[in-house]
Amino acid sequence: xxxxxxxxxxxxxxxxxxxxxxxxxxxxxxxxxxxxxxxxxxxxxxxxxxxxxxxxxxxxxxxxxxxxxxxxxxxxxxxxxxxxxxxxxxxxxxxxxxxxxxxxxxxxxxxxxxxxxxxxxxxxxxxxxxxxxxxxxxxxxxxxxxxxxxxxxxxxxxxxxxxxxxxxxxxxxxxxxxxxxxxxxxxxxxxxxxxxxxxxxxxxxxxxxxxxxxxxxxxxxxxxxxxxxxxxxxxxxxxxxxxxxxxxxxxxxxxxxxxxxxxxxxxxxxxxxxxxxxxxxxxxxxxx
Amino acid sequence: xxxxxxxxxxxxxxxxxxxxxxxxxxxxxxxxxxxxxxxxxxxxxxxxxxxxxxxxxxxxxxxxxxxxxxxxxxxxxxxxxxxxxxxxxxxxxxxxxxxxxxxxxxxxxxxxxxxxxxxxxxxxxxxxxxxxxxxxxxxxxxxxxxxxxxxxxxxxxxxxxxxxxxxxxxxxxxxxxxxxxxxxxxxxxxxxxxxxxxxxxxxxxxxxxxxxxxxxxxxxxxxxxxxxxxxxxxxxxxxxxxxxxxxxxxxxxxxxxxxxxxxxxxxxxxxxxxxxxxxxxxxxxxxx
Amino acid sequence: xxxxxxxxxxxxxxxxxxxxxxxxxxxxxxxxxxxxxxxxxxxxxxxxxxxxxxxxxxxxxxxxxxxxxxxxxxxxxxxxxxxxxxxxxxxxxxxxxxxxxxxxxxxxxxxxxxxxxxxxxxxxxxxxxxxxxxxxxxxxxxxxxxxxxxxxxxxxxxxxxxxxxxxxxxxxxxxxxxxxxxxxxxxxxxxxxxxxxxxxxxxxxxxxxxxxxxxxxxxxxxxxxxxxxxxxxxxxxxxxxxxx
Numbered sequence: 001x002x003x004x005x006x007x008x009x010x011x012x013x014x015x016x017x018x019x020x021x022x023x024x025x026x027x028x029x030x031x032x033x034x035x036x037x038x039x040x041x042x043x044x045x046x047x048x049x050x051x052x053x054x055x056x057x058x059x060x061x062x063x064x065x066x067x068x069x070x071x072x073x074x075x076x077x078x079x080x081x082x083x084x085x086x087x088x089x090x091x092x093x094x095x096x097x098x099x100x101x102x103x104x105x106x107x108x109x110x111x112x113x114x115x116x117x118x119x120x121x122x123x124x125x126x127x128x129x130x131x132x133x134x135x136x137x138x139x140x141x142x143x144x145x146x147x148x149x150x151x152x153x154x155x156x157x158x159x160x161x162x163x164x165x166x167x168x169x170x171x172x173x174x175x176x177x178x179x180x181x182x183x184x185x186x187x188x189x190x191x192x193x194x195x196x197x198x199x200x201x202x203x204x205x206x207x208x209x210x211x212x213x214x215x216x217x218x219x220x221x222x223x224x225x226x227x228x229x230x231x232x233x234x235x236x237x238x239x240x241x242x243x244x245x246x247x248x249x250x251x252x253x254x255x256x257x258x259x260x261x262x263x264x265x266x267x268x269x270x271x272x273x274x275x276x277x278x279x280x281x282x283x284x285x286x287x288x
Numbered sequence: 289x290x291x292x293x294x295x296x297x298x299x300x301x302x303x304x305x306x307x308x309x310x311x312x313x314x315x316x317x318x319x320x321x322x323x324x325x326x327x328x329x330x331x332x333x334x335x336x337x338x339x340x341x342x343x344x345x346x347x348x349x350x351x352x353x354x355x356x357x358x359x360x361x362x363x364x365x366x367x368x369x370x371x372x373x374x375x376x377x378x379x380x381x382x383x384x385x386x387x388x389x390x391x392x393x394x395x396x397x398x399x400x401x402x403x404x405x406x407x408x409x410x411x412x413x414x415x416x417x418x419x420x421x422x423x424x425x426x427x428x429x430x431x432x433x434x435x436x437x438x439x440x441x442x443x444x445x446x447x448x449x450x451x452x453x454x455x456x457x458x459x460x461x462x463x464x465x466x467x468x469x470x471x472x473x474x475x476x477x478x479x480x481x482x483x484x485x486x487x488x489x490x491x492x493x494x495x496x497x498x499x500x501x502x503x504x505x506x507x508x509x510x511x512x513x514x515x516x517x518x519x520x521x522x523x524x525x526x527x528x529x530x531x532x533x534x535x536x537x538x539x540x541x542x543x544x545x546x547x548x549x550x551x552x553x554x555x556x557x558x559x560x561x562x563x564x565x566x567x568x569x570x571x572x573x574x575x576x
Numbered sequence: 577x578x579x580x581x582x583x584x585x586x587x588x589x590x591x592x593x594x595x596x597x598x599x600x601x602x603x604x605x606x607x608x609x610x611x612x613x614x615x616x617x618x619x620x621x622x623x624x625x626x627x628x629x630x631x632x633x634x635x636x637x638x639x640x641x642x643x644x645x646x647x648x649x650x651x652x653x654x655x656x657x658x659x660x661x662x663x664x665x666x667x668x669x670x671x672x673x674x675x676x677x678x679x680x681x682x683x684x685x686x687x688x689x690x691x692x693x694x695x696x697x698x699x700x701x702x703x704x705x706x707x708x709x710x711x712x713x714x715x716x717x718x719x720x721x722x723x724x725x726x727x728x729x730x731x732x733x734x735x736x737x738x739x740x741x742x743x744x745x746x747x748x749x750x751x752x753x754x755x756x757x758x759x760x761x762x763x764x765x766x767x768x769x770x771x772x773x774x775x776x777x778x779x780x781x782x783x784x785x786x787x788x789x790x791x792x793x794x795x796x797x798x799x800x801x802x803x804x805x806x807x808x809x810x811x812x813x814x815x816x817x818x819x820x
Contacts, residue, residue: 096514162674173659221389257405268393272394275383285669
């Protein structure tokens with residue numbers, strides 16, 4: 001039973017991350033590899049504020065998305081002029097810089113050792129220290145993110161984002177200052193990812209720089225593309241598949257590290273095969 | 289003599305980056321996307337060398353030839369069965385980027401499953417990488433024979449091939465405008481296959497040198513892609529010599545960072561330079 | 577005659593070649609102005625500059641006597657100008673209805689976030705779709721339309737934009753006669769509503785029928801300008817076309 005709640009918590013966290021990635025990459029066609037960076041920023045904000053300043057996780061759940069959003073706003077604004085491949089390269093740069101800072105700013109991040117002992121959330125007199133109770137908070141946050149994602153997709157804003165994915169130059173002709181749209185969705189996506197990061201840090205009670213690498217971002221790509229880009233439901237389906245796979249592998253009897261590598265192999269190959277044979281993913285609505 | 293030592297290190301790093309950037313430039317200019325799976329060829333070179341030279345105890349030169357062929361074939365097959373199909377479908381660069389990331393991710397996971405995630409040293413005995421004293425400063429034999437002697441020879445012979453042979457003329461024609469090249473009767477497909485093979489061999493050479501010098505890990509493929517891309521972008525991707533110029537600028541900047549801030553910040557340097565460069569001169573320093 | 581759009585010594589060059597070469601033209605208000613010239617004479621380049629799609633190298637562009645210096649494409653709404661593309665550019669993986677709705681709704685991102693298209697937007701969009709006979713197809717993806725329907729949808733977008741100046745880049749090219757008639761009607765309607773129209777077109781019959789004013793370009797330069805019948809009988813114009 002405990003195990004099922006554990007899976008549900010992981011699913012909620014990756015569901016949030018995949019939804020955020022989908023808004024930016026699937027909805028807007030903006031290829032970013034900084035997903036893991038904002039996820040990591042959320043996790044590190046939680047770790048630092050909770051262990052060094054004694055903040056409660058509930059307060060951090062409010063502040064971390066704002067901090068990540070602010071950073072994303074500044075980063076996104078300075079990347080506004082880059083298009084396509086170059087935007088991707090710039091976000092890759094940002095991810096590497098985040099990683100280096102996490103490894104080296106030892107006063108705050110403890111460097112490569114990471115930060116341990118992150119507390120569990122405490123709410124209305126209860127500590128959510130069991131998977132059974134933590135899962136309630138995780139699913140609650142997931143529902144918020146799902147709701148907001150759906151509202152965004154159905155708003156005029158969401159429609160304009162889709163049009164940016166289809167033909168940004170043509171959309172500009174019709175009076176859209178597309179860079180503002182891209183900046184805004186980049187910021188929103190970062191804020192969501194940070195929520196996932198806070199949940200992760202508080203659940204695992206430990207963060208270190210190796211959790212937030214390029215591979216983690218590529219995993220998010222695979223989730224979004226597998227489910228079908230541009231669809232919120234697709235992101236959730238993709239997250240479901242790629243969270244379950246290593247658990248199944250472990251269940252069959254592969255050691256944890258090997259199962260991790262097998263998953264990495266699977267999502268790497270998935271990206272290749274999907275793009276070749278099924279670029280619209282499982283839901284099959286849009287392609288990049 | 290510490291200063292002289294720093295210069296030697298800079299040159300040896302710059303040489304390795306030059307080799308990688310040159311090979312990367314060949315595919316980048318001909319197919320016009322950032323082929324991240326180049327890092328996969330780097331890994332294949334290093335690990336196949338390990339397999340033949342260290343595990344099977346085959347003599348050095350035959351092992352070297354076998355591993356270069358393997359890494360060349362890796363990129364050739366990737367082009368033939370993946371990229372060519374996507375390019376013919378007129379896939380966007382973003383799709384090609386995603387696919388090449390997927391391929392690298394899968395390759396490094398598979399090699400990780402076979403050889404483990406620990407550093408794999410290709411050299412048979414530690415005495416093979418003896419330290420040599422050059423006017424009071426030191427480098428090991430791999431750095432001298434590989435970096436200072438063989439790489440300049442390789443690059444100069446490539447320049448000869450590129451500017452003096454029929455193959456080189458065909459390559460340049462395709463880089464200029466592949467459709468026109470096809471119209472005037474250049475066998476585009478054959479030339480591109482050869483270009484990818486050549487590019488893969490150069491990446492493999494980088495992997496072999498790295499494996500001999502400090503050992504190779506599955507993550508190296510990605511880690512070495514970073515300076516490679518950055519060198520090409522800052523040097524000017526349209527120019528053969530640009531990548532080499534970029535490689536040395538990068539090597540100098542990294543060495544300076546080590547001196548001023550310490551070794552652990554080195555990873556962030558390429559990207560700070562990259563982002564600044566994309567800002568001020570996205571076409572790179574050298575034009576064609 | 578009052579002019580709504582003027583250029584003075586406008587220059588655009590690609591790699592040393594002047595695609596538009598010191599061009600000074602005037603577009604009269606509330607009329608249909610034809611823009612003709614052999615292939616490669618710089619018509620589309622001119623349209624691109626007027627709509628902020630690509631910046632000009634030198635010269636001036638005036639909108640009702642206000643100079644537009646560095647043209648940002650999204651400012652088209654402020655200047656009341658819109659266009660179609662010679663090579664149709666639709667939002668392919670969006671429904672026909674969404675292709676129109678996106679033009680009708682809020683431009684400021686923050687407001688757009690809290691806006692869902694209203695019944696009013698929907699009605700406007702549906703009216704436009706009925707005008708261009710695509711109402712039945714409104715839930716289809718734009719990518720699934722036929723060539724003629726795609727051309728019509730682009731014109732639908734222009735109608736939705738409700739701009740004062742409309743630049744049509746070869747809207748009739750490759751269409752069946754009945755579709756051409758439909759578009760001709762739409763263009764004439766726009767004129768009656770008081771819009772100023774610029775029409776790039778090769779078919780002289782259509783030009784004669786629709787245009788009140790004609791501009792002939794050749795090699796990026798102005799060749800002739802004036803009333804269509806008069807301009808089309810000029811010797812240099814005939815030569816430019818026969819020499820093609």
